[in-house]
Amino acid sequence: MLTAASxxxxxxxxxxxxxxxxxxxxxxxxxxxxxxxxxxxxxVAGSLLAVYNEWRGMRTGNPKYDHLAxxxxxxxxxxxxxxxxxxxxxxLIISVIYTRFFYVSTLLIGKPWLMLLVIIxxxxxxxxxxxFTWNHWRNRKGLHLTFGIGGTVLLxxxxxxxxxxxxxxxQPELWVQGQSIFTAFFHYPTVWQRYLHFLFATLxxxxxxxxxxxxxxxKNGQQEDGQLFTEFGKNVAFLFTTLxxxxxxxxxxxxxxxxxxxxLGGSLLATALISVAVLLAVGLIVSLYQFKKxxxxxxxxxxxxxxxxxVSVMGWLRHEVRDSYLAPYQAESGQQTIQGQQSAxxxxxxx
Amino acid sequence: xxxxxxxxxxxxxxxxxxxxxxxxxxxxxxxAIGGSVLMVGLEHKGWKENNPGLEQTARKMSxxxxxxxxxxxxxxxxxxxxxxxxxxxxxxxxxxxxFFWAWFVEWIVFVTEVVLLLVYFYTWDRWTGAxxxxxxxxxxxxxxxxxxxxxxxxxxxxxxxxxxxxxxxRSFWDAVANPTWLPSLMFxxxxxxxxxxxxxxxxxxxxxxxxxxxxxILKYFGKWMLVSIYFMIAFGAWYVFSVPDKAYSMxxxxxxxxxxxxxxxxxxxxxxxxxxxxxxxxxxxxxxxPIVVSALVAFxxxxxxxxxxxxxxxxxxxxxxxxxxxxxxxxxxxxxQFKQEGFLTNSKWLGVSNVTEQNRLEAGHALYVAxxxxxxxxxxxRSKRAFANRIQxxxxxxxxxxxxxxxxxxxxxxxxxxxxxxxxxxxxxxxQAVKETSTAQQTAAKER
Numbered sequence: 001m002l003t004a005a006s007x008x009x010x011x012x013x014x015x016x017x018x019x020x021x022x023x024x025x026x027x028x029x030x031x032x033x034x035x036x037x038x039x040x041x042x043x044v045a046g047s048l049l050a051v052y053n054e055w056r057g058m059r060t061g062n063p064k065y066d067h068l069a070x071x072x073x074x075x076x077x078x079x080x081x082x083x084x085x086x087x088x089x090x091x092l093i094i095s096v097i098y099t100r101f102f103y104v105s106t107l108l109i110g111k112p113w114l115m116l117l118v119i120i121x122x123x124x125x126x127x128x129x130x131x132f133t134w135n136h137w138r139n140r141k142g143l144h145l146t147f148g149i150g151g152t153v154l155l156x157x158x159x160x161x162x163x164x165x166x167x168x169x170x171q172p173e174l175w176v177q178g179q180s181i182f183t184a185f186f187h188y189p190t191v192w193q194r195y196l197h198f199l200f201a202t203l204x205x206x207x208x209x210x211x212x213x214x215x216x217x218x219k220n221g222q223q224e225d226g227q228l229f230t231e232f233g234k235n236v237a238f239l240f241t242t243l244x245x246x247x248x249x250x251x252x253x254x255x256x257x258x259x260x261x262x263x264l265g266g267s268l269l270a271t272a273l274i275s276v277a278v279l280l281a282v283g284l285i286v287s288l289y290q291f292k293k294x295x296x297x298x299x300x301x302x303x304x305x306x307x308x309x310x311v312s313v314m315g316w317l318r319h320e321v322r323d324s325y326l327a328p329y330q331a332e333s334g335q336q337t338i339q340g341q342q343s344a345x346x347x348x349x350x351x
Numbered sequence: 352x353x354x355x356x357x358x359x360x361x362x363x364x365x366x367x368x369x370x371x372x373x374x375x376x377x378x379x380x381x382x383a384i385g386g387s388v389l390m391v392g393l394e395h396k397g398w399k400e401n402n403p404g405l406e407q408t409a410r411k412m413s414x415x416x417x418x419x420x421x422x423x424x425x426x427x428x429x430x431x432x433x434x435x436x437x438x439x440x441x442x443x444x445x446x447x448x449x450f451f452w453a454w455f456v457e458w459i460v461f462v463t464e465v466v467l468l469l470v471y472f473y474t475w476d477r478w479t480g481a482x483x484x485x486x487x488x489x490x491x492x493x494x495x496x497x498x499x500x501x502x503x504x505x506x507x508x509x510x511x512x513x514x515x516x517x518x519x520x521r522s523f524w525d526a527v528a529n530p531t532w533l534p535s536l537m538f539x540x541x542x543x544x545x546x547x548x549x550x551x552x553x554x555x556x557x558x559x560x561x562x563x564x565x566x567x568i569l570k571y572f573g574k575w576m577l578v579s580i581y582f583m584i585a586f587g588a589w590y591v592f593s594v595p596d597k598a599y600s601m602x603x604x605x606x607x608x609x610x611x612x613x614x615x616x617x618x619x620x621x622x623x624x625x626x627x628x629x630x631x632x633x634x635x636x637x638x639x640x641p642i643v644v645s646a647l648v649a650f651x652x653x654x655x656x657x658x659x660x661x662x663x664x665x666x667x668x669x670x671x672x673x674x675x676x677x678x679x680x681x682x683x684x685x686x687x688q689f690k691q692e693g694f695l696t697n698s699k700w701l702g703v704s705n706v707t708e709q710n711r712l713e714a715g716h717a718l719y720v721a722x723x724x725x726x727x728x729x730x731x732x733r734s735k736r737a738f739a740n741r742i743q744x745x746x747x748x749x750x751x752x753x754x755x756x757x758x759x760x761x762x763x764x765x766x767x768x769x770x771x772x773x774x775x776x777x778x779x780x781x782x783q784a785v786k787e788t789s790t791a792q793q794t795a796a797k798e799r
Contacts, residue, residue, distance in 0.1 A: 009699040009700050010699075011353030011354055011699060012353055014441065014444050014445055014448065015445070015682060016445050016448040016449060016521070017448070018448060018451075019448055019449075019451045019452065019523070020451065020452075032458075078469055078473075080421075081421040081425070081465050081468075081469065082462070082465060082466070082469075084421070084425050084426070084429065084465075085425065085458070085461045085462045085464075085465045086462060087429070088429070088454075088457075088458045088461060089455065089458045091429075091432070092447060092451070092454050092455065092458065095436070095443075095444065095447055096444075096447050096448055096451055099444050100353075103354055103436065103440050103444060104354060104355065106436055106437065107354050107355045107356075107357055107436075107437060107440060108355060110355075110357035110437040111357065111437075113433060113436075113437060114367070114430075114433055114434060114437055116433070117371070117426050117427070117429070117430040117433060120426050121422050121423055121426045121427075124421070124422040124426070125418075125422050125423075128418050128422065177355055177700065177702075
């Protein structure tokens with residue numbers, strides 16, 4: 001049964017009030033989401049690059065790639081546990097302060113949403129096999145790599161469902177019941193653009209992480225490892241941060257016209273945020289380029305500082321996009337809640 | 352009502368949540384909570400007695416605890432939340448608001464728990480000698496953190512059955528300090544320890560090859576088991592006597608042994624007795640415990656905890672939050688309104704907003720989905736909940752009359768919340784749907 005929402009079926013809010021200041025909740029949401037997504041990035045890119053390097057090692061016969069891949073697999077198995085638990089807070093907050101939007105968008109993809117559990121468990125178990133059999137299956141590289149690829153492919157599917165959910169929650173005017181998840185991927189206009197932006201960010205963040213890790217290893221006297229990590233990390237980081245110059249605008253211009261307008265002068269805050277974000281990103285690219293060429297410490301410091309700033313501003317920006325989308329519906333809801341309270345009060349007086 | 356409904360026509364909504372929840376509880380109680388205690392206990396014992404074998408065993412345990420709790424354990428925990436969002440959006444949405452800050456603290460404890468587990472697992476080689484103390488302390492902290500996560504979640508679970516003063520005051524602290532929180536927490540604490548011993552004993556019998564070492568470990572386990580069983584029984588009794596009377600009277604029914612009280616008693620006492628026997632056996636003749644017996648005890652204790660969770664869920668019926676909200680998401684204070692104004696007019700997402708001559712079946716279907724499908728199916732695997740089985744041969748008038756007194760006929764069902772016309776449409780739809788499934792079955796049978 002496919003019922004298009006001719007009139008938008010936006011729920012009324014639940015009967016219980018939100019237990020705190022919404023502004024404060026939003027700050028918590030932005031911060032906890034940034035923490036969560038960084039570890040998600042490290043997990044997804046970690047497994048992707050582990051698989052890539054193992055394959056490279058098999059093709060070239062150069063053991064250094066295999067070693068790099070193994071290190072990545074170990075790191076990934078740590079990051080994924082942290083990514084999951086860090087996700088609890090943002091999920092909690094978004095459920096509480098955007099209930100009317102987030103619950104509908106979740107329920108519209110209810111079964112695929114539940115399937116994520118099975119998929120993530122399967123992915124994690126495969127990646128544990130991948131990690132713990134590295135030495136055991138030295139002579140069965142094909143089998144070993146299959147587990148890595150399997151886990152990685154499953155992990156790459158997960159964000160698509162999450163992005164569909166968060167795209168859908170922003171556009172009640174597009175809600176449709178009875179859609180398959182694959183139709184939904186294409187139904188909401190920002191899903192794939194967000195996905196591309198996420199994918200590049202994931203690899204860029206992993207690159208920067210490897211630079212830092214390589215640096216630490218060198219300090220600990222592990223010259224070879226350090227060299228290996230930094231070398232690979234800086235190339236990946238530079239490439240994918242630069243590619244964001246394409247993915248970022250692609251995403252931006254897929255947003256709803258009215259929302260774009262806000263970021264192009266319509267709202268001072270939004271415009272300032274996006275300008276700062278772009279400037280910082282360009283600064284990061286330049287620093288990465290310089291670091292790639294010189295490997296000089298001051299450039300590394302710039303990379304780290306600018307990276308932290310870019311991630312923070314982007315996290316905030318993302319939130320402003322959400323609230324810009326929802327603003328018209330929120331304004332409506334304020335009235336509904338008041339009406340609801342009045343009728344409840346009237347009812348209780350009658351009793 | 353406000354949200355779209357997701358139906359599980361064959362499994363039934365309740366079963367979906369139950370499957371995830373029981374799996375989570377078994378893993379969380381046995382591995383994360385009880386397992387951590389046994390693991391650190393063995394490490395400490397090994398260190399004190401200078402017995403590297405014990406330490407090696409603790410190390411092996413830590414690997415499996417890490418793998419299982421960070422995959423199936425963590426994801427089924429999040430999974431209960433996912434599943435309740437999909438199946439019980441009104442209930443979980445409300446509980447998140449009532450317990451927001453408890454859940455927020457829970458998040459911090461969770462993160463701490465995982466970090467401690469990772470530190471513990473990755474420092475076996477580094478924190479030795481003088482630093483060994485720190486490794487053990489990390490393990491102790493890990494056990495405490497795991498237990499704290501349960502402390503908080505148990506408050507929420509207990510409040511669903513016994514919200515106590517909260518129903519009137521709506522105060523956070525009344526919700527947390529509800530009448531069954533403490534008894535259920537203490538009960539679960541010792542269940543976790545007993546379950547951990549029950550599950551790890553057969554594993555130890557398989558992986559620890561050295562007889563002397565195995566005996567030492569099993570004897571140690573036996574002590575924990577014995578103590579846990581006693582406390583489990585004591586706190587279990589306290590817990591059972593603090594649930595609401597109506598809920599208490601439903602326990603035997605909830606276990607599926609209605610009318611067979613003798614069996615209910617025999618099965619449960621028998622299961623406890625087997626566990627007790629094994630505990631004593633482990634203590635006195637650890638090496639003589641046959642692996643078959645230990646495997647049996649493992650199964651029996653999983654069965655017991657599964658039964659406990661199912662019963663706990665079932666005796667709360669018809670409520671999801673006692674005295675506040677019914678299982679189908681209708682709040683107690685909404686029933687009158689829906690009876691007068693109509694349920695469909697007050698609902699979104701159902702595709703029908705009132706009953707007309709043309710849409711009777713469609714409207715009936717919408718009412719079924721919204722008000723009955725959280726417990727019933729048309730033709731699902733649980734025959735007691737499948738209408739195809741329960742109301743075969745009923746006619747619409749009969750059923751409509753029955754639905755009128757749903758909550759009086761059977762206490763565990765919520766009152767029907769809609770107009771008389773809606774009730775009639777619901778009955779017509781159900782009778783029709785049951786007819787269709789039985790004709791479909793007959794044709795299928797003939798074709799074979």
